[in-house]
Every structure is written in C-alpha cells, then in structure tokens.
Amino acid sequence: MSRVLTILVAMFTIVFLMAGGMASAYLVGGLVEEHWFTGASRLTNVLFLVLIFVMVIATLLTMAERKWSAFIQDRMGPNRARIALPGLKNRSLGGLPHILTDVLKMLTKEDLIPAAANRFMFNLGPILAFAPTFALFAVVPAGPSVQVFGRNVDMVVATPDFGALYVLAIASLAVYGTALAGWASNNKFGLLGGVRATSQMIAYEVALGLSLVGIFLTFSSVQFPAIIGDIGNALTGGTGQGRYLWRTDGAFDLGLPAWGIFIQPLGFLLFFAASFAETKRAPFDLPEGESEIIGYFVEYSGMKFGLFMISEFVEVVVLAGVTTAFFFGGYHLPFGNEWLANLPIMQEHGWLLGTILGTVFWLKVLFLIWVQLLIRWTFPRFRYDQIQSLGWKILLPLGLANVFVTGALVLWDPSLRALAVLGIAEIGILVVLTTTTKVPAGGAHGAHVGHGHDHGHAHAHGGHGAHDLPAHAHGVAPASTH
Amino acid sequence: MADTLKPEAPNPDTDAYAHESELDAHLQTKRMVINMGPSHPATHGTVRLKVELEGETIVKIDPEIGFLHRGFQKSCENVTWTQCLPYTDRLNYLSAMMNNFGFLNAVEKLIGLEIPERAQYIRVIGSELHRLTDHLTCVGATGLEMGGFAPFLLAMEFRELLHDRTAELTGARLTTSFGRVGGSNRDLPEGWIPRVHKTLDQGLALLDEMEGLLTNNRIFVDRTKGTGVISAEDAIEFGYTGPALRACGVDYDIRKTKPYWVYDRFDFDIPVGEHGDNYDRYLVRLEEMRQSIRILRQAMDTIPAGPIIVDDWRIALPPKPEVYGTIEGVMSHFKLVMEGIQVPAGEVYDATEASNGELGWYLVSDGRGRPYKVHVRAPGFPVLAAVPHIIEGKMLADLIPTFDTINMIGGEVEQ
Numbered sequence A: 001m002s003r004v005l006t007i008l009v010a011m012f013t014i015v016f017l018m019a020g021g022m023a024s025a026y027l028v029g030g031l032v033e034e035h036w037f038t039g040a041s042r043l044t045n046v047l048f049l050v051l052i053f054v055m056v057i058a059t060l061l062t063m064a065e066r067k068w069s070a071f072i073q074d075r076m077g078p079n080r081a082r083i084a085l086p087g088l089k090n091r092s093l094g095g096l097p098h099i100l101t102d103v104l105k106m107l108t109k110e111d112l113i114p115a116a117a118n119r120f121m122f123n124l125g126p127i128l129a130f131a132p133t134f135a136l137f138a139v140v141p142a143g144p145s146v147q148v149f150g151r152n153v154d155m156v157v158a159t160p161d162f163g164a165l166y167v168l169a170i171a172s173l174a175v176y177g178t179a180l181a182g183w184a185s186n187n188k189f190g191l192l193g194g195v196r197a198t199s200q201m202i203a204y205e206v207a208l209g210l211s212l213v214g215i216f217l218t219f220s221s222v223q224f225p226a227i228i229g230d231i232g233n234a235l236t237g238g239t240g241q242g243r244y245l246w247r248t249d250g251a252f253d254l255g256l257p258a259w260g261i262f263i264q265p266l267g268f269l270l271f272f273a274a275s276f277a278e279t280k281r282a283p284f285d286l287p288e289g290e291s292e293i294i295g296y297f298v299e300y301s302g303m304k305f306g307l308f309m310i311s312e313f314v315e316v317v318v319l320a321g322v323t324t325a326f327f328f329g330g331y332h333l334p335f336g337n338e339w340l341a342n343l344p345i346m347q348e349h350g351w352l353l354g355t356i357l358g359t360v361f362w363l364k365v366l367f368l369i370w371v372q373l374l375i376r377w378t379f380p381r382f383r384y385d386q387i388q389s390l391g392w393k394i395l396l397p398l399g400l401a402n403v404f405v406t407g408a409l410v411l412w413d414p415s416l417r418a419l420a421v422l423g424i425a426e427i428g429i430l431v432v433l434t435t436t437t438k439v440p441a442g443g444a445h446g447a448h449v450g451h452g453h454d455h456g457h458a459h460a461h462g463g464h465g466a467h468d469l470p471a472h473a474h475g476v477a478p479a480s481t482h
Numbered sequence B: 001m002a003d004t005l006k007p008e009a010p011n012p013d014t015d016a017y018a019h020e021s022e023l024d025a026h027l028q029t030k031r032m033v034i035n036m037g038p039s040h041p042a043t044h045g046t047v048r049l050k051v052e053l054e055g056e057t058i059v060k061i062d063p064e065i066g067f068l069h070r071g072f073q074k075s076c077e078n079v080t081w082t083q084c085l086p087y088t089d090r091l092n093y094l095s096a097m098m099n100n101f102g103f104l105n106a107v108e109k110l111i112g113l114e115i116p117e118r119a120q121y122i123r124v125i126g127s128e129l130h131r132l133t134d135h136l137t138c139v140g141a142t143g144l145e146m147g148g149f150a151p152f153l154l155a156m157e158f159r160e161l162l163h164d165r166t167a168e169l170t171g172a173r174l175t176t177s178f179g180r181v182g183g184s185n186r187d188l189p190e191g192w193i194p195r196v197h198k199t200l201d202q203g204l205a206l207l208d209e210m211e212g213l214l215t216n217n218r219i220f221v222d223r224t225k226g227t228g229v230i231s232a233e234d235a236i237e238f239g240y241t242g243p244a245l246r247a248c249g250v251d252y253d254i255r256k257t258k259p260y261w262v263y264d265r266f267d268f269d270i271p272v273g274e275h276g277d278n279y280d281r282y283l284v285r286l287e288e289m290r291q292s293i294r295i296l297r298q299a300m301d302t303i304p305a306g307p308i309i310v311d312d313w314r315i316a317l318p319p320k321p322e323v324y325g326t327i328e329g330v331m332s333h334f335k336l337v338m339e340g341i342q343v344p345a346g347e348v349y350d351a352t353e354a355s356n357g358e359l360g361w362y363l364v365s366d367g368r369g370r371p372y373k374v375h376v377r378a379p380g381f382p383v384l385a386a387v388p389h390i391i392e393g394k395m396l397a398d399l400i401p402t403f404d405t406i407n408m409i410g411g412e413v414e415q
Helices: A002-035 A040-072 A097-108 A119-139 A163-184 A188-219 A224-228 A265-279 A302-327 A337-341 A344-348 A350-376 A384-412 A417-435 A443-450 A453-461 A469-476 B072-077 B082-089 B096-111 B117-145 B149-170 B192-214 B218-224 B232-238 B242-246 B278-302 B320-325 B327-339 B380-385 B387-391 B396-406
Strands: A143-148 A151-155 A244-247 A255-257 B032-036 B048-054 B057-064 B346-354 B357-365 B371-377
Touching (some): A002 A040, A040 A151, A119 A163, A151 A350, A163 A224, A188 A224, A188 A302, A224 A302, A265 A350, A265 A417, B057 B387, B072 B082, B082 B096, B096 B117, B096 B346, B117 B149, B117 B192, B117 B396, B242 B278, B278 B396, B387 B396
Antiparallel strands (some): A143 A151, B346 B357
C-alpha cells in the first residue's frame, strides 16, 4: 500500500513540477514580450524548453533507466548513494543521489587522450555528437500559442518554413560526432564502431525521411505548427491534429482526433524504428555493441564519454518529443480539447491553457520515453548485416508503399477519413498479429529438439542393465537422421 | 584478382570504352587484425582471440589459451588423492561438483570400489544441480552478450537460488570440494529436499520467463539460427561431446550410453538438435535443464537411506569417536591424512557426462598415495579448438553467440 502511495505521490509531483515549469515558461515569456521586445519569448523558450525541460528530463533519465531496467530484471536498482544531510541521512531517495555521484565521477576522472589520436578531432567528436541533439528540439512546439499579458507567446524556439526538414538535417549531423570519435581515437574497435554507426545512419536516414512523407502529405505541410494544428472553436473547426475525424455533437467534444498515429500507423512504426536506430540504443546499438567491439567511444573517459552518454539520453527525449508532435497530436488532448480551450477562464488567462496543454505534451513525451526504455531492455542486438537488410529491404519498401497509398487516399478523400479507416485496420491487424502466439518458426527446429520420448521409452524397455547400448541406439536412430 | 585480370594496354583509338577489368574497380582494403581478449566482455574466462577482419568478416581467427594456466596437473602430483579435490573445483568453476565427482569416480574405479547407494544418489543430485547452474550461466550469458540483459539476470536469479541450496549441501557456493573417495563427506541436510523442490518450482517459472524473452524473439532467432554451424561429422572429428555435439544431431550422452552411478534408474530424455547451429545448442541446453529438473525430482523422491561412505578405514576417515577412543582409529586417521589413500598402482580412464560434455580422467598411480599423473580430458578444449573452423568466413557478430553457446570454460581448458 505504501509503495502504491509513494508511486502516486511521485507521479503527482512530476506532473506538478512540469505544470509549474510550463506556467513559468509562459509567464516569463509574456513578461519579456511586454517589457523587452517582441520575440523575446523565443529566447526564454531556449532556456525553459531546451535547457530546463530537455536537459533535466535527460539527466533524470540516466537514473530512470537504471531503475526501470532494474524493475524489468527483478532487482532493486541503484540505492546506495546517500546524502549526509540531517534530514536526508540514510535515505536512498529512489537512487536520485546517484546522478550527483555519476557527474562527480565523470568530472573528476582523468581525461585520457591516446598518444596516437588526432587531438583536435578527438575533442571535436563529443561536441559534434552532443550539440545537434539539443538543437533538434528547437522546432518542436511544446505548447499552444496563447495570449499572455496581451502579448502572443509561442511555446517553441523557432518556426522555420522548412520545419520538419530541419529535424532530418540536424539529426543526420549527429553521425559526424560518432564517426569522428571512432576514427580520431585511432583504435580498431573504435573505428569499427564508427563505421558501423555511419553505415547504420545512412541506411536509416532514408527510411526516416520516407516515413514522414506520409505525414507531410496528410497535413499538406512540413511545418510543425501546421501539423500540430489549432484548436477549433464555435465558428471554425480545428486544423491539423487539433481537429476531429468524427466527433459527437455537443459542448464537450468527444471523437477520433486526426492524430498521426490513427491516420499513419505504418508511418509511425517506420519513423519510430528508424529514429530508434538513430539514437543508437538497443536493439540498434551496434556502434556500441559492447560485447563485440566495445564501441566507438572506447577511448573516451571522463566527461567526454559522459557527453556521448548524455547525448544518447537527450536523443531519447527529443525523439519522444518529435514523435509526439508528429504522431500523438502534439500538445492536444485526445478529447475535450475544444471544450477546454473555449472555457471563458481559459480565454481570459491564456497561460492557464498553455500550462495544461504543455503538461499534456510532456506527459506524452514521458510515455514515449517509457516505451523506448521498455524496448531498450527487452530486445537483444541485431547483427550488422541484419540491421542493413531491415533498413533497406523492409523499412524502405514499406515507407515507399506508405507514401503511395497515403497520397492516393488523400487525393481520393481529402477529409482523411478513408486514411483513418485504413490506419485503424492496420492497428487492428498489428494487435492481432502481436497477441496471437504462433508456433516457433521453422518447425524442424522446434519439433526436433522437443523429441526424445521415443528415446526415453526405448531406454525404459532396455531395462536397468548397466549396458543397454543396443536398445539405446535403437531408440535414437530416428533422432540422428538429420 | 588484379593480377589475373590485367588489362591490356588501353588504346584510345580502338578502345573507346573502359576495359572490362577497369569497370570492376576493386576497393583496396587492408585486413585488420584485432585482439579480442584476454580481457574482453565476450571471452568468458580469459582467452585471447586474434581475429583478422576484412570489413566485418572474419578471415582468420586464432584462439590463444594459457592465461588461466595454473599447473593443475603438476599440482595434483604433489598432494594426496583427496587433496586433489579442491584443484578439481577450479577446472570448470561453474559446475565444480561434477568435476569433484568425476575425479572421485575415476579414483574409485582405479581402486575398484563400489560406493554406497545413497552416496551415488547424492552424487547424481549434486551433478544435476550443477548442470543446471552451468547451463543457466551459458544461456543467460548468451542473452547478455547479444544485448539482452534481462534474460541474463533471470538466469542468475535461478542460479543464485541453486547456489543457496548448494551452499546448504556442501558449505560452499562455487568451490564445493564435495564428496570423498568412497562416498560423500556429508549427508543431505535436514529438510533440504523440500527446499530444493521449492527452488525448482521457482526456477521453472524463471526459466519460462527467460525462454519467453529469447526463444521466439525474432532478433535472437535471426542471430543464432544458421550461425556457428558445425556438421555432425566435423563435430565428431574435432572431438565434440556434450550439448554442442548433441545439437548436431548426434545422440551421445554418457548418462545413457554407459550409465554410471544410478542414472539408469531415472526416466529422462536426451534432447538432440538437428542443425548444429547456435540456436540448436541453445535449445538443447534449455531442454537439458528441464530434464535435469526431472532427474533431480526423481532422485530426491527415491533416495534410499543408508551409509554415505564405505566402511573401510583404508579409504574413508574413521568416525571421530573411533579416532579419539581407539588406537586403530588414530592410526588409520594418521595414515590417511599423512600418506593418503593407498591407491593401487595402475592406470585408468574414466569419464562422466559433465555439463559441457565428456569429462574424462586419465589417472596413473604408482601406489605411493599420491597421483603419479592426473590428466583431464576437458570437454571445452575440443570445442574451443573448432572455433576457427566454425567461424572463419563468417561475421564478427557471429563470433559472440558462437563463443557463448559452445561454452568454453577457461578453467578446464587451461589446466
């Protein structure tokens, strides 16, 4: 009981903290817009969204991953680090102090540079791996644009015309860090890791781009604000993912929202798989492959290694954010969206609506992060050539097919309802395929190794003599005809 | 390639197009020699693999042993037969009891001694317990090294439970030094059998869970099926035994072909694979664990009462009251401890089915009370020797599951 209570309290604390963060982001944004200059809120958004939200979630994620993997694996997880403060003495605090100790360890470790390494490139590696992952989040809106203190505040750092293309461009930059790290450290294992990373990125970059084309087609835009869309009101319907495909009539809106996951489930799966491969985490952790080649960062120590590690976690957060924006309706609620936005109090205090919807966005992000951790700790690693054939022979053709089918259906039925029917059918097929247990593939394998009953009987009939070889051999004859 | 297809001198007037061999532009690549081990996550124990790579393909591999050499054979020549026992623990340190019992069995054969029935049951129980721990480690590590951490820890949890039972039985978790020439040095503890039954129940659940994560996992199947293949003929040529041989489809298990102790009284099956690949080796081990559990349950249900060691003071230590109370007892005790068991001169080869295959002992005695020669036919040695044959021409990533599923144990390979 106390454990359930602890979990509930922790969850509410997290939601509360996120709501607080979003509220201050909106209010500070409104203040600087009013007192400083128009567009100043974009600068504070850098601070709040990228440095506070993404960074803090990524940092906590290092701990969350260790704890969550521990729960998956039937163990307790880290709980040894303690802070010797009067009130906190001998409390493990769910392992949180480990973050502190990790950082301390990394900062105080000797920074080794191999003698044969190219120093400049060697130092550039972690920077190039780290910076683009942060820059990625700049175009993802974490909340609606609302009026605060009479000024318009957007909860996004930048809204370039090329929108999603920026994500693809910057995401592919991250591979330079990995490749450089592998090459510059002048280590054979590192080089292998770097080469693996490069080829993996190239293979999945294509599938990544193609998987999003369906989304671009359905929403006729590559810009995040247009894809996420606006909330409708009494006069106009919503746009983008903020509208409903079917909805009930009435003040409280209930229906099937036009989220990417419903109209582009295949696109979602492809995007998720491809971007998962870009984060280089299991089952796509070949560049690391710690039991084979140790990884591209084998020569890095201290905080330089830490940068690689934390950039991996930042990538997880950013991937969850981008996926939320594209496929899970961004900051929109699945129902009651219009009702909430058109409440008088929400119209009056824009920041309140922004806070609620922003929290919804971060909750979706947390959910997707959790899904990623679950995948990370469930699957073994691919082999180098299998990952290539998955990318080129499965994801790429599926992505192409998705583009054509989506294009045709969008032309045929611009209301997207036909696409949604297809999408829901796809989800249904997927659920059925997942839940039905199938007999192990390759019956020969399964059938043969289960065997042995004939053997046991033959043995039993052979009596208990010390040497029942004839009977034994007889029983075995069918088994050894391979 | 370039030598055999040398282009003729190009003549731009007559030869407007590129020559055939010019179109086929070979990328000049150098082979890369990497050194896996002796300290590498994938080399269990300490073995060094000198791998020559072309891209990610292994063109040449040279396993190099000797990093765990402890002079086992020489050490044994300087101590009494009983004192060899702790050395045998360190051979296959994952299943020490099987080494103990295998050695004792060979010594008893050299003496020509029949041990009491209850002791034979205890040896079967101990062996099967440690067969479970050995296979669990192997299967768990296979999962771990392919990136799946959860199956490994599930296997470790079961192994931990079994270690608890082992510790209750022998007093040690890994280095058991259990059993003595002529029987067993201690009986099953009180209330131990129900606890083992319970442990096995818990373990079966863990086993199912572990299997659920691996057996039908597409990635795992893709990586293990069809990789690390060795044909039955080659396996026999190399001297394979145990699960690695049975995965090739050869039904050879000493427990069935030449039953020792009381193995012929139990109803169990020997799983046999078909393709000799990593997946079959994995499946064979999984099934062997289930069969071990069957044997354990039968053995624990039918274990008879009686003495656990022969009543012969030339072989077994006399009971303590006799040592303290009678001159014969003191003398026998003194002779046994100082001079060791007087094993008659002669030589013997005897083998038991250890977790990785035929664990053979070649013992020579000159009647001094100390071994003249102790040689172990470690099942891991031929298995390791075949690694170049299996893996050359395959991918580097295939080396990992192959090395896992053949389950070479450094300790026994490098005596």
